[in-house]
Amino acid sequence: MTSTVRGTALLGFSEFASSRGVDPDWALAEARLPANPLPGQLSGLQFNALIELCAARANDPLFGLRFGLCQGPQGLGPLLYAMRGTANLGEALKLLTRYFHVHSDGAHVRLERQSGSALLLYDVTDGDLASVRQTVELAMGVAAHLLHDLLGHAWKPRALMLRHHAAADRGAYRALLGVLPRFDSPVNAWVFDESLLATPLGPTDARCQQLVQQHIDELARITLQELPSYVQKLLRGRLANGQVTLQQVAEYLMISPRTLQRYLLAQGTGFQELLDKTRQATAVRYLRDSSISLTQLAGLLGYSDLSAFSRAFHRWNGMSPQQWKRRLQSPDGQQK
Template structure:
């Protein structure tokens, strides 16, 4: 499950890509990300595809520091509701610990942590996968977002002692210095900001203890829902793929960059299966179209990925106990009665 990230990681991508002379829709398609991903920031996307998008964007824009500049453009908006918890923490140290504790709600593919080393602190961004093409772009984006967060929390008191990057320089050192006001140390053990440990004790003027408790309780409830999200995500993909024909677990697993066996195992842990989700999605779509559309049964069968109308009819009979024609007739009759009742009341 670690390959996933909230679509909010693409906050501001459309505007930033356009400012670089890029076609955001074309680049999303090239990275094999859904065309509507920028419209639903709470949906999940593949982290690998996100990293690939950054890499492609850097190449197409001829900006070797695309990720770095994009992160400065994004700022803290990328964190969504998590930022409200952070800003209402008692002090900077608590805010950063909140970020580390709940970062997995924002991104499962990476972690944020603070490491106190004597008089210094490292604010680290780490991914388990270290061999992704374009990962340096994602790391520099994260470091830029981290800088914007620290400026938000500390204002002019944010004066880092250094910045560490695990990769080699992507551009000349002056470009980094202009962007971050500090020259990075490359090929380091960490991707991290280095700063004075005393800053952790800085109180936050925006702190509201009661609001912080409410927000923490809300995020804890979201945390409990995380394990239930995979089936919903698979159903979301099924709804997108079905209009293009028959959908297999191999297709969905390939999109998610998992093996079909791994996907099936994840679903089994949630007491479901690919076939169960496919049936549920088909049933939901079938009843919706039969209720609200004049689409023919043959067209509907094709839309749901059935090769023959008879196969769809047998499946529908299994779901509802009656044929699609009978179901449509019954529901059409019920809607007519409701309309007559509404008309009568108005008169």
């Protein structure tokens, strides 16, 4: 189930790529993207490949992060205007979490409050992407720019949490972000003082806000064909909190479990199949990008213990996760 990204996600790409020594026309052609990608929808797989390709060509492991910080939230289009028209930061971020799938249906954004802190969390939900380090850091760069735009000097993050390990010298991250990320974390998230959510964003144009909201609502309607990928997005976002059931997802969608299963079967899949695929893709991504233990990984995928995860992994890949990891790390053992 290939995800899509709005073409506006590449606003300013050509200028930025050139500034990093990468020919943008060459890069777009290599990723099989149109020379002018802005007007349409892009394949999430090709978008991710483009950023990875540019990072390698520029010999810059922080290419994605730099691009996100440079581009900022302009690529969000009408969603950005709607956010700026809300009463305070909390309302703006609530709008972002509700409608982010309009911008990209291969990622999930949510807002949580924990012990006086607010967490703006981001996760790539497209299971076809094997490694998402560049894309995640790009998104966190965009989020940092957005929060600074909305709050000004009041934006003082407590932490940046990233699931993967550092791709470059940690000092380079601090120089760009003003904070040293916490790598190998259970989530990707900006963490900041919860009180900032009440920060007012200034006067709004009520009529303009209404028009923008209507436009987003029209874009946000989920079709039956899109339901399987949306369920996978929910699964990926909830797995870290423990086992996810058909009943829980159905309740979130406000339909019965039987109805949800029937809708999924009509699209040639089922809940257990989607759960299995989501776990498999997430396991491979963690083994590639993170250095957390296999026991931790089993817990993040909702398995009761390591042995249950190992059996499932062997069923998917014909080998244990330990063997898969060793083969990945060997000079001639790159996984496909």
